[in-house]
Amino acid sequence: MKKTELLNDLFSFENKVIIITGGAGAIGSALAELLGNLGANVVITDINQERVNKVASEIQKATGKETLGLVADSTDENQMKELVDKVVAKFGKISGLVNNVGWGAATPIWGSDTEKMVNSYKLNTLSAYNLTKFCMPYLEKEENASVIFSNSRVGNTPSPEFIEYSTAKAALLNMAKSMAVISGPKVRFNTVIIGSVDNGESTLDAGFTMEMLQKINDSIVMKRRGFPADIAHGIMFLMSKAASWVTGVDLTLDGGGRYESKMPKKED
Amino acid sequence: MSLTNLFDLKNKVAIVTGGGNGIGKASALILAQAGAAVAVSDLKLSDAEEVAEEIKKGGGKAIAVECNVTDDDHLVNLVERTVKELGGVHILINNAGGGGGGRESPFKIDVKRFAWVFELNLFSAWRLSQLCAPHMKDGGYGSIVNITSMGSINKSPNMSAYAGSKAALNHMSANLAYDYGPFGIRVNCVGPGATKTAALASVLTPEIEEKMLAGTPIKRLGEVEDISGAVLYFAAPISEWVSGQVLFVNGGGVQTLD
Numbered sequence: 106m107k108k109t110e111l112l113n114d115l116f117s118f119e120n121k122v123i124i125i126t127g128g129a130g131a132i133g134s135a136l137a138e139l140l141g142n143l144g145a146n147v148v149i150t151d152i153n154q155e156r157v158n159k160v161a162s163e164i165q166k167a168t169g170k171e172t173l174g175l176v177a178d179s180t181d182e183n184q185m186k187e188l189v190d191k192v193v194a195k196f197g198k199i200s201g202l203v204n205n206v207g208w209g210a211a212t213p214i215w216g217s218d219t220e221k222m223v224n225s226y227k228l229n230t231l232s233a234y235n236l237t238k239f240c241m242p243y244l245e246k247e248e249n250a251s252v253i254f255s256n257s258r259v260g261n262t263p264s265p266e267f268i269e270y271s272t273a274k275a276a277l278l279n280m281a282k283s284m285a286v287i288s289g290p291k292v293r294f295n296t297v298i299i300g301s302v303d304n305g306e307s308t309l310d311a312g313f314t315m316e317m318l319q320k321i322n323d324s325i326v327m328k329r330r331g332f333p334a335d336i337a338h339g340i341m342f343l344m345s346k347a348a349s350w351v352t353g354v355d356l357t358l359d360g361g362g363r364y365e366s367k368m369p370k371k372e373d
Numbered sequence: 374m375s376l377t378n379l380f381d382l383k384n385k386v387a388i389v390t391g392g393g394n395g396i397g398k399a400s401a402l403i404l405a406q407a408g409a410a411v412a413v414s415d416l417k418l419s420d421a422e423e424v425a426e427e428i429k430k431g432g433g434k435a436i437a438v439e440c441n442v443t444d445d446d447h448l449v450n451l452v453e454r455t456v457k458e459l460g461g462v463h464i465l466i467n468n469a470g471g472g473g474g475g476r477e478s479p480f481k482i483d484v485k486r487f488a489w490v491f492e493l494n495l496f497s498a499w500r501l502s503q504l505c506a507p508h509m510k511d512g513g514y515g516s517i518v519n520i521t522s523m524g525s526i527n528k529s530p531n532m533s534a535y536a537g538s539k540a541a542l543n544h545m546s547a548n549l550a551y552d553y554g555p556f557g558i559r560v561n562c563v564g565p566g567a568t569k570t571a572a573l574a575s576v577l578t579p580e581i582e583e584k585m586l587a588g589t590p591i592k593r594l595g596e597v598e599d600i601s602g603a604v605l606y607f608a609a610p611i612s613e614w615v616s617g618q619v620l621f622v623n624g625g626g627v628q629t630l631d
């Protein structure tokens with residue numbers, strides 16, 4: 106095979122329909138654009154109506170691929186069911202799912218409560234369980250179908266500053282691996298453990314200051330926080346034909362890690 | 374945006390050890406497909422020459438170098454020739470490795486053999502990294518990919534030397550990633566599960582294969598292209614923010630030899 110032909114074959118997403126949750130956000134939209142450029146019809150779902158429509162039409166324009174933006178709250182089980190019906194009605198199939206929705210605020214470790222803990226679990230963990238379950242009958246019909254889970258370094262390291270978020274992400278990590286051992290050979294399940302990525306206002310909303318972010322830049326082995334595209338690239342590889350014997354893994358995308366192991370304390 | 378940018382290895386030079394067969398050969402071929410000039414090195418020069426020939430026939434650039442990775446003079450020569458004939462080193466695939474195969478009974482293995490397994494799997498990767506890193510730093514691009522094994526995290530009978538050396542390779546890589554990171558050099562590992570090569574064929578029986586498949590969610594053994602796909606990911610600019618990682622390519626399962 107000639108050079109570009111081989112790469113194009115390994116990394117083609119032509120005739121694939123991929124759902125990305127939280128797709129109007131930083132990482133989701135970068136991934137949607139990449140997969141669209143590689144030939145996929147992408148469906149982005151988000152709770153933010155204005156942004157989801159804007160991002161979908163921008164991506165459709167940039168990639169020339171029909172791209173669907175759907176408003177849906179990932180914490181609402183019925184809306185997830187309806188979402189699957191809408192995608193199948195529109196495109197007739199589902200070839201891949203990226204459970205990318207997720208967020209968590211910094212909380213003092215003893216400052217949480219049942220409601221906050223459960224809400225974080227609903228957003229970060231249950232959302233992925235429900236949507237994956239509803240997509241499975243369709244994924245099982247597709248070649249090299251795969252499901253990706255956006256996880257975080259808080260999900261596999263002690264993270265007292267993010268007790269709600271970190272425990273929910275830890276549960277998500279285990280869930281992905283449990284799905285992987287039982288659901289082959291039809292569908293692959295892989296996790297990306299995401300380091301500190303510039304997603305604009307969301308990071309600031311979570312309680313980080315610009316000063317804290319500069320400190321993080323300096324402490325990262327590759328000397329910078331990630332771009333959303335860095336994460337999109339890793340996810341694309343894991344979903345591609347080149348990774349068709351890869352399942353049940355967690356791949357850390359974090360600029361090589363940090364020279365100090367602790368997250369900066371809020372008061373730093 | 375085009376794929377070629379993400380995977381473009383034009384003007385990059387790669388060294389592959391054990392590149393004459395199996396996973397090393399597949400890695401050399403895919404790196405060449407992405408545009409790299411490849412120094413194909415192997416214990417068996419004629420096998421390396423065949424792979425280099427194949428690359429050249431496809432329009433790529435390659436040299437073949439005889440190199441036993443347990444011989445320091447050979448390693449020095451490999452890097453010198455690569456720099457001289459191909460103009461630098463940007464990518465290093467430490468693939469040559471072995472031992473194992475359930476032949477390391479702790480009652481029988483002697484000190485020399487145990488040390489040899491570490492020389493083959495661990496010391497060679499460390500030494501070649503040391504020899505190549507200055508060129509990577511000067512060349513403004515560095516990616517080292519070490520081929521480890523599921524043996525590095527699994528327990529298997531009579532594999533203590535191989536498994537120990539591959540586990541050490543994982544952790545050495547993570548530490549080198551820290552040291553080399555500020556110089557723009559990344560270090561990652563690819564950990565194959567049971568992959569159809571000559572090395573595997575020498576220990577595989579139909580019974581073992583059946584048992585391996587029973588423990589593997591994606592119901593097949595690995596092909597060398599499954600492994601070289603991951604090698605390409607780590608070697609290419611697409612993973613420029615990824616270092617210190619071990620990616621297991623194993624069909625989601627555990628394939629043991631017992």
Ligand SMILES: NC(=O)c1ccc[n+]([C@@H]2O[C@H](COP(=O)([O-])OP(=O)(O)OC[C@H]3O[C@@H](n4cnc5c(N)ncnc54)[C@H](O)[C@@H]3O)[C@@H](O)[C@H]2O)c1
Nearest residue numbers: 127129130131132151152178179206207257299302304307
């Ligand atoms: N950015 C980072 O540094 C970082 C680090 C580790 C992990 N992650 C993970 O990566 C994923 C994506 O993060 P991002 O940086 O792109 O975040 P982001 O805040 O930019 O995007 C998240 C999107 O999800 C949407 N959303 C929130 N609640 C929703 C709901 N209930 N239903 C549907 N949509 C909802 C938001 O409107 C937003 O568009 C998350 O799972 C996050 O935990 C990010």
Ligand SMILES: NC(=O)c1ccc[n+]([C@@H]2O[C@H](COP(=O)([O-])OP(=O)(O)OC[C@H]3O[C@@H](n4cnc5c(N)ncnc54)[C@H](O)[C@@H]3O)[C@@H](O)[C@H]2O)c1
Nearest residue numbers: 391393394395396416441442469470522567568570571572
């Ligand atoms: N095949 C598998 O199932 C499997 C699984 C896990 C890990 N691995 C690892 O993958 C790597 C490659 O294995 P493979 O299966 O492709 O083997 P292979 O036997 O197919 O090829 C190995 C190549 O390395 C060469 N070689 C052997 N000793 C050498 C030395 N001292 N110096 C230089 N070259 C030497 C051989 O001549 C041969 O060309 C090894 O590090 C092995 O431990 C393989």
